[in-house]
Amino acid sequence: MCNAYEQHVKWVEYCKMMHALELxxxxxxxxxxxxxxxxxxxxxxxxxxxATTNDREVELEPMNFGLPSNRPKGGPVFNFRSEGRDFSNTHRCLVPASAFFEFSGTKYPKTKHRFTLNGVPFMAIAGIWREAQGNHPASFAMLTTEPGPDVQPIHNRQIxxxxxxxxxxxxxxxxxQDVLLRSLPAGSLSVETVRKGAE
Known part of the structure; x- marks a missing residue:
């Protein structure tokens, strides 16, 4: 699943997008x-x-990529399955990204694919976040769904x-939620292979 993404969003592009959306x-x-x-x-x-407590205001907050696991030896939860879940009582967030990465192949290093959203300078990934716990900072995870036609040839899930x-x-x-938390139509995402993996 998506365990890495790229964040090259320019502040001027961010402000322009937020203004256009009246946020x-x-x-x-x-x-x-x-x-x-x-x-x-x-x-x-x-x-x-x-979201802030002010009407239609959105703040940027640094957070750790990966929610702490509830299992004693479990690793961080960085991708969170969205199907069949109710997020109305959770902390919802957006993860700004210029691209996300998926990997294919069975041998290391795997082939690395870079996905971008067509028609906009950057994308936002649906996520949930949690407050800091003990010595663990505030953290977030990306929501996943069934793969759309742009991702399906490479991976069996997608953010x-x-x-x-x-x-x-x-x-x-x-x-x-079921209208929002689904994959986009074919042609919405562009993909390029940025690293060829081991044969």
Missing amino acids: GIPTQQGDLDLREKDDIRINQMGPVMR VVLRPDDWAAWLWLTKP
């Missing part, structure tokens, strides 16, 4: 809240978009990529 940005936030990074992997920090018009709907849950 507010806290006055104290700026480009340092959206630091660019080539690969954000499990147990690394990345910016997350979450939920939301179109910009659905960002607010996910944060405030103003549309049915």
Whole structure:
């Protein structure tokens, strides 16, 4: 599953998108809240978009990629299956990303594929987040669903990529979850192979 993504979202692009969607940005936030990074992997920090208590305002907050596991020897939960679950009483968030990665093959290193969302400068991935617990910082996981036609040839699951018009709907849950948490139609995502794996 998706255990790495790219965050090269420019602050000016972010502001332009938020303005177009009529979503507010806290006055104290700026480009340092959206630091660019080539690969954000499990147990690394990345910016997350979450609703504030102000009407239609969204703040960026650094969080750890991966929720702490409830199992004694379990690793972090970085992908969370969305089907059949009710997220109305959870902390919902969006993960801004310029691309996400999927891997194929059975031998290491695996072939690495880079996915981008067509027609927009960056994407937002549906997620959930949890408050800090003990010495573990606030953290998030990406929601997954059945693969759409753009991802299915490479992987049997995919993360939920939301179109910009659905960002607010996910944060405030103003549309049915089954409408939001599904794969996009064919041709929505572009894919390129950025590393050929072992034969």
